[in-house]
Amino acid sequence: MKIVNSWNDFDPLKRVIVGRADNCCISPSEPASEAKVPLDSPMRGMTGPRPLDTVEKANAQLDNLAKVLEDHGVIVDRPEPLQFNQAVVTPFFMTGSQFGCMPPRDVLLTIGSDIICASMSFRSRFFEHYCYHKNLREYFEKDPEFRWFYGPRPQLSDESYDMHYWDDVDGHEVTEEILLERTANLEMVTKEHEILFDAADVMRLGKDLFIQKGLTTNWKAMEWLRRMYPDFRVHSLNFPGDPYPIHIDATFVPLRPGLIINNPHRRLPKEQRAIFEANDWEIVDAAMPAHEEPPELCYSSVWLSMNCLVLDHNTVIVEASETAQLEQMDKLGMNVIPVPFRDAYPFGGGLHCATADVYREGECQDYFPNQVEDPTLITYADKRW
């Protein structure tokens, strides 16, 4: 029985993993994750299990998402939460607690009949892949073509990070302005010491993988994926304008072959558009978010408005309060299913983050047959590490 098959984010969805909010913790600060807690957030310095009422509200919305998907004929699998309020100790680091298993998209990268557990840069997320072992064992037992991979297990010693990333040159706390400059210059908290990536930084379009170079993913990881998939083209994208570039799925989101919505505050620079233009892909500005602030105790930005889950080339799930985004989807010719999800945002993201593809109908296609000079293409000769 074929269980695992997915080459992109828009072919008809038939099986998916939906995360859970149980036991989720606000992890202690660590070299990688301090990055994602905005400088003015009340979450800075907070740690420990999240308040139980917020966990219950998030789980209610996650369960409702699972039900909506099942009503649309999608098989839904769920992870097994760990007791995340435990320290992680390895020969190379220790940290006081773990994180959670709400966003499977960060951990699991599905490429065809392969699922790769990502080489994640957050120490608190080192063991998170275990939440999905039950699912992956089942796929392995039933689907003879399913291949279960791990990215190289990172050491995550201090050598992997710029330990002064959160300081300015005088040793004071960095400002957002400085962070914007650093990220625009592709200076990230994660260095090129070892292979590091989150699965949610990878946008899959058939034979092409477009990967965000950001706080959570480095060039060595792109080179590793290039070697894993020698018949593929691996591209490095970056989006100036985001002081905390983590994950591509609130920035650059494909809706169907030939159409991508792009965060208007983080536009893809002109020189990186050649491959899309040469192949008649349209890149349109996403609608403005309905909210000025993310919900309380949330790591992500208001741009989770565009973090939608595409069910097929004509159908998309969008967060129910995102009126402008709902309207834009309609104008772009999509049937829209509104689903309330803001209570789940603080646990690690939106509708796309909260899911991981297991099966979408369809095969590996070449959406970019017209080759042009493409500065985004990863090659060993041009390596930047």
Ligand code: DAV
């Ligand atoms: O805009 O904060 C969130 C993506 C979470 N997977 C943002 C990106």
